[in-house]
Amino acid sequence: MANDSGSDARIRDGYAARAVEYTALFGDIGQMDDVDRERIGRWADGVDGRVLDAGCGPGHWTAFLVDRGVDAEGIDLVPEFIADASARFPQVPYRVASLTDADVPAGSLGGVLAWYSLIHASPDELLLLLTAARRTLREGGRLLIGFFDGPDGEAFPHAVTTAHFWSVTGMTALLERTGFAMIDSEARVQDGRRPHASISVVAI
Numbered sequence: 001m002a003n004d005s006g007s008d009a010r011i012r013d014g015y016a017a018r019a020v021e022y023t024a025l026f027g028d029i030g031q032m033d034d035v036d037r038e039r040i041g042r043w044a045d046g047v048d049g050r051v052l053d054a055g056c057g058p059g060h061w062t063a064f065l066v067d068r069g070v071d072a073e074g075i076d077l078v079p080e081f082i083a084d085a086s087a088r089f090p091q092v093p094y095r096v097a098s099l100t101d102a103d104v105p106a107g108s109l110g111g112v113l114a115w116y117s118l119i120h121a122s123p124d125e126l127l128l129l130l131t132a133a134r135r136t137l138r139e140g141g142r143l144l145i146g147f148f149d150g151p152d153g154e155a156f157p158h159a160v161t162t163a164h165f166w167s168v169t170g171m172t173a174l175l176e177r178t179g180f181a182m183i184d185s186e187a188r189v190q191d192g193r194r195p196h197a198s199i200s201v202v203a204i
Helices: 007-019 019-026 034-045 059-068 079-090 123-134 170-175
Strands: 051-054 072-076 093-095 107-117 138-146 180-188 196-203
Touching: 007 019, 007 079, 019 079, 019 107, 034 059, 034 107, 051 059, 051 093, 059 079, 059 123, 072 079, 079 093, 093 196, 107 123, 123 138, 123 170, 138 170, 170 196
Parallel strands: 051 072, 051 107, 072 093, 107 138
Antiparallel strands: 138 196, 180 196
């Protein structure tokens, strides 16, 4: 998922074609699970410094952070998402960018939120993205990542474009390889949904 890669184009075009539908289904914080709001809110309260919402999609989580008093910015590959988010949440800064081309000084951030935004990356691409996230964070900065829980790296037919499962153990190993240490993790299974997991880590 490096800048201007074929993977980037596939993801961007896939979501651009369904941006209106996706925003209607998932673009309001009130549509999000209470457990996720609690998880992300608690994480944000422990972050010291500016936060990047990487792959912000419709922008609702970035707005959620800003409404809590966090200095947060949202980036996404999909111009349609950024245009709509900027119109719906004019108090929040958004721009078109990717983690690997975020134009953020190294070591300048206190936090990176990657909530289901890295699910389409292949295993090799995911390592590059986690490395890019680590580069943006100062020592002690925090990353929160949400993903689908399952066999490590296994591809499945997501509604937009191919996505990948990761186990908590497998994702933790990748995070540790790219300069992070575990804070905590959680996982759950809900009827009618794919298994979910999230991991909070600190940059070391």
